[in-house]
Amino acid sequence: SQTIHQWPATLVQPVGSPLSLECTVEGTSNPNLYWYRQAAGRGLQLLFYSVGIGQISSEVPQNLSASRPQDRQFILSSKKLLLSDSGFYLCAWSTLGSTNEKLFFGSGTQLSVL
Amino acid sequence: ILNVEQSPQSLHVQEGDSTNFTCSFPSSNFYALHWYRWETAKSPEALFVMTLNGDEKKKGRISATLNTKEGYSYLYIKGSQPEDSATYLCAFMWGGNTGKLIFGQGTTLQVKP
Numbered sequence: 001s002q003t004i005h006q007w008p009a010t011l012v013q014p015v016g017s018p019l020s021l022e023c024t025v026e027g028t029s030n031p032n033l034y035w036y037r038q039a040a041g042r043g044l045q046l047l048f049y050s051v052g053i054g055q056i057s058s059e060v061p062q063n064l065s066a067s068r069p070q071d072r073q074f075i076l077s078s079k080k081l082l083l084s085d086s087g088f089y090l091c092a093w094s095t096l097g098s099t100n101e102k103l104f105f106g107s108g109t110q111l112s113v114l
Numbered sequence: 115i116l117n118v119e120q121s122p123q124s125l126h127v128q129e130g131d132s133t134n135f136t137c138s139f140p141s142s143n144f145y146a147l148h149w150y151r152w153e154t155a156k157s158p159e160a161l162f163v164m165t166l167n168g169d170e171k172k173k174g175r176i177s178a179t180l181n182t183k184e185g186y187s188y189l190y191i192k193g194s195q196p197e198d199s200a201t202y203l204c205a206f207m208w209g210g211n212t213g214k215l216i217f218g219q220g221t222t223l224q225v226k227p
Contacts, residue, residue: 042219043118043203043217044203044205044217046214046216049214059214090157101163103150103160104160105157106157107157108157
């Protein structure tokens with residue numbers, strides 16, 4: 001069966017510090033991978049998605065970047081965090097090829113930038 | 115700008131009550147409508163993926179309908195139970211099977227025993 005791992009669960013970082021959040025998927029190959037963020041009082045916003053190794057699409061201009069060094073690994077990074085980067089970050093995966101494909105989410109990372 | 119609206123924002127009901135929520139989405143370039151349940155301290159889990167106008171889906175006491183021409187979907191819970199307490203998210207996929215979803219802000223349901 002497929003599983004998705006996301007870490008860390010919580011993170012408190014000072015403004016200007018770097019960030020690295022990691023997500024890995026097991027039990028499937030060539031998944032589509034996504035990073036979503038929920039800022040306070042707002043819905044889930046798609047930040048990045050990837051359909052393959054090294055292929056990253058950014059949905060919104062921001063201080064963050066994403067990378068996919070391996071088929072089932074997705075990393076969210078920042079060189080210098082801003083206060084506005086605070087929020088709850090969710091990694092998710094899905095497979096294309098069917099009109100009924102749903103997203104499977106990780107457990108999330110609560111990031112507080114102080 | 116593509117926008118997905120959910121109402122109400124929050125709902126408090128008694129155990130045994132039936133309830134329903136609304137999701138409004140753009141009616142153009144429709145591809146799919148997803149419903150997810152997000153319980154506290156857990157990951158969001160998919161309830162339904164709906165693609166055809168007039169679709170009705172059911173999972174236990176929870177059901178959903180879809181009207182793509184007017185751009186809305188209803189989620190119904192019959193005989194609410196405390197374990198139904200969660201935030202219910204709808205998400206709209208447009209323009210093709212890209213996997214990219216636009217989420218509403220959610221409806222938070224609290225069921226009191």
